[in-house]
Amino acid sequence: MTEPTTRTLEVPGAVLAYDVREGTGDEPPLLLVGSPMGAAGFATLAGHFPHRTVVTYDPRGVERSRVTSGRVRTEVAEHAEDLHAVVGAVGGGPVDVFGSSGGAVNALELVVRHPRDVRTLVAHEPASAPVLPDREQALAACRRVAEVYQERGHGAGMAAFIAVVAHEGPFPDGFLADPPDPAAFGMPADDDGTRDDPLLGRNMLASTGHEHDLAALRVAPTRVVVAAGEASGAQMARRGAEGMARRLGVELTVFPGDHGGFLGGEYGQTGEPEAFGKRLREVLEG
Incomplete structure (x- = not known):
C-alpha cells in the first residue's frame, strides 16, 4: 500500500x-x-x-x-x-x-x-434511535443533548452526550432532565458562543433520528x-x-x-x- x-x-x-x-x-x-x-x-x-x-x-x-x-x-x-x-x-x-x-x-x-x-x-x-424498542425515549434523550448544547455551550453539551452514549439499556422518560456537570468529565463549563460543533451542532440529531x-x-x-x-x-x-x-x-x-x-x-x-x-x-x- x-x-x-x-x-x-x-x-x-x-x-x-x-x-x-x-x-x-x-x-x-x-x-x-x-x-x-x-x-x-x-x-x-x-x-x-x-x-x-x-x-x-x-x-x-x-x-x-x-x-x-x-x-x-x-x-x-x-x-x-x-x-x-x-x-x-x-x-x-x-x-x-x-x-x-x-x-x-x-x-x-x-x-x-x-x-x-x-x-x-x-x-x-x-x-x-428509530430502530430501538424505546425509540421515543431515545429520540428525546438526543434532543435533550442538543438543547443543552444550545443553552450552555460545548462543555455542557459534550457532558450530556457522554451520558447518553454511555447509558446502558433502554432510556427512561425524562433522561437528562438534570444534565451532568461538565467538570465530572474534566471539561470546562465556559461557553465560547459557537454552535457549529461537527458532532453536537452539525450531525447528531440528523444522524440519530x-x-x-x-x-x-x-x-x-x-x-x-x-x-x-x-x-x-x-x-x-x-x-x-x-x-x-x-x-x-x-x-x-x-x-x-x-x-x-x-x-x-x-x-x-x-x-x-x-x-x-x-x-x-x-x-x-x-
Whole structure:
C-alpha cells in the first residue's frame, strides 16, 4: 500500500477532502467511513489492508472538508450523496464500505439511494434511535443533548452526550432532565458562543433520528452486514446495531472491542485494531 494521496472534490454545498492509499491487489476499493469522525481516525485500520486500495474522507464540515452552503446542520441524505460522489471519483463502484457510528448511518443511506455503488457494506454500530424498542425515549434523550448544547455551550453539551452514549439499556422518560456537570468529565463549563460543533451542532440529531427505507435496504443488491462490538454492552450504538439487524432480517455480526474497537491510538483511544482488522477482512471475504 502506498502513502495516502489527498484529493479534493467539489459537491453541492461543500468541498470534500479524501485520501487514497493505492493497494497491490485487484479487489474493489474499500471505503472506511465515519461521521463526524474524519479520515484520521482510520489510519491504523487502513494499514491492515495493504492489498486493497483504501479510501478515507472527511465528512462535510469536518477537519479538511469545507461547507460552502452556510448551513450548520448536515442531513444524512447530504452525506450519502457525498459518498456517492467519492465513489464516482475513485472509479464508480461497486466498492466495499466499512462505516462506523454515524458513518454507518450515512453508508446505509448510500445503499438506499445508490445500491449499485456498494458490493458489501459493513455497518458497525449505527446509533439509530428509530430502530430501538424505546425509540421515543431515545429520540428525546438526543434532543435533550442538543438543547443543552444550545443553552450552555460545548462543555455542557459534550457532558450530556457522554451520558447518553454511555447509558446502558433502554432510556427512561425524562433522561437528562438534570444534565451532568461538565467538570465530572474534566471539561470546562465556559461557553465560547459557537454552535457549529461537527458532532453536537452539525450531525447528531440528523444522524440519530434518521429513518432509513428498510424495504429498499432489504431488496438492494448490496450485501449488508450489521456489526456490533462484543464489549459494547447495552449502549445505544450496540442496541442500534441489534435493532437494525432485526429490522433487516440479518444476523448480527460481532466484532472485537467496543464502539472504537478499530482505533489504534487515534484521538487518544486504543481498541483492538489487529483483531478488528482480521475480523473485517474475514467478513469482507464472505
